[in-house]
Amino acid sequence: HRKDALADALVVGWPGDTRIKEQCLKSWGIYRRDIDHSIATAVLLRGYPKSTDVIDRLAFIFKKEEHLTTLSLATHLLPNIFPNASDVLEQAIEQWIADKTFRENDIAYASLAIRTPATKARLLAGLAERTRSSSWFVGALLDGWGMEDAEVAAALTQIARASGIAALPAVPRMADILPDRDECRQRLLDLVRHPECRRGFHLVATGLKRLEIPETDGELLDALLDLDLDGPVRWFESPLPILMRLFPDDPRVRCWPRRSWHIGATMISSLLSRLRMPAMHRCGRTSARP
Numbered sequence: 048h049r050k051d052a053l054a055d056a057l058v059v060g061w062p063g064d065t066r067i068k069e070q071c072l073k074s075w076g077i078y079r080r081d082i083d084h085s086i087a088t089a090v091l092l093r094g095y096p097k098s099t100d101v102i103d104r105l106a107f108i109f110k111k112e113e114h115l116t117t118l119s120l121a122t123h124l125l126p127n128i129f130p131n132a133s134d135v136l137e138q139a140i141e142q143w144i145a146d147k148t149f150r151e152n153d154i155a156y157a158s159l160a161i162r163t164p165a166t167k168a169r170l171l172a173g174l175a176e177r178t179r180s181s182s183w184f185v186g187a188l189l190d191g192w193g194m195e196d197a198e199v200a201a202a203l204t205q206i207a208r209a210s211g212i213a214a215l216p217a218v219p220r221m222a223d224i225l226p227d228r229d230e231c232r233q234r235l236l237d238l239v240r241h242p243e244c245r246r247g248f249h250l251v252a253t254g255l256k257r258l259e260i261p262e263t264d265g266e267l268l269d270a271l272l273d274l275d276l277d278g279p280v281r282w283f284e285s286p287l288p289i290l291m292r293l294f295p296d297d298p299r300v301r302c303w304p305r306r307s308w309h310i311g312a313t314m315i316s317s318l319l320s321r322l323r324m325p326a327m328h329r330c331g332r333t334s335a336r337p
Contacts, residue, residue: 054089092124
C-alpha cells in the first residue's frame with residue numbers, strides 16, 4: 048500500500064514530468080534499478096500510458112519473457128495502455144499469451160491492454176477449462192468486449208447457467224451477465240447451498256456483493272448461516288465476512304456461536320472492523336476467547 052501511495056503521489060503531484068518518466072524507464076532495465084520495479088511500473092502505466100517510450104519498452108518486456116518480473120505487482124494497470132498500443136506491442140502480447148496455461152490474471156490484464164480478435168479468442172478458449180481461475184477471463188471479456196459482443200454473450204451466458212459448480216467462473220460477474228436480477232440471485236443462492244462450493248466461496252461472495260443483496264433477504268441469510276463454520280478454513284473460504292457485510296445488524300450475525308472464535312485473531316480483527324466496534328464490546332465478551 049505504501050508503494051501504491053508513493054506511485055500515486057508522483058503521478059498526481061508531477062503529472063507528465065519527463066524526469067520522473069525517464070527515471071522510471073531506467074528502472075525497467077535489466078541492470079539499473081534506482082527505483083523499485085513495482086513503483087516504476089505503477090508510475091509509468093498510470094501516468095504515461097500514451098507515451099511511445101513506455102509502449103515500446105513494454106513490447107520489449109513481453110518479447111523478452113524472462114524479464115516480465117519487471118511488471119511486478121502492477122499487471123492490473125496494463126489495461127490503461129488501451130487504445131494506445133502499437134502494432135509491435137500487440138504482436139508481442141499476442142505471442143506471449145498464445146501458449147500460456149497459467150497466470151490467468153496476467154493473461155487477462157495483458158489482453159485488455161490491446162483487445163484484439165486474437166486475445167478475445169484466447170480468453171474464450173480459456174473458458175473451456177472451467178477452473179475457478181477462469182473467472183479472470185470472464186472479467187476480461189466483460190470489461191474488454193461486453194455483453195454487446197454476441198460471441199462473448201453466448202459463452203458467458205452458457206457458463207452462468209451451467210449446473211452446479213461449473214458456473215463458478217461466472218459467479219463474480221453474474222450480475223453483469225444475467226439481466227434478470229431474480230435469476231441471478233437464485234443462481235448465487237443455489238451455489239451457496241451447493242456442497243462443493245466451499246473452495247470457491249470467495250467467488251460467490253464477490254458475486255453477492257456485486258448484486259447488492261438487501262438486508263431483508265432472509266432466505267439468503269439462512270443459507271449462509273447454515274454453512275459449516277467449524278472446520279478450519281482460510282479467511283476467503285469462510286462465509287463470515289460476507290455475512291458481516293450483507294447483514295451487519297442481524298443478531299445472529301453479530302453474535303455467532305462461540306465455536307467460530309477458533310478462526311483466528313487476524314480474521315476476527317478484520318470482521319470486527321467491518322462493524323466498527325471494539326472487540327471488548329462484541330456480545331459482551333472481554334477477550335477473544337471465552
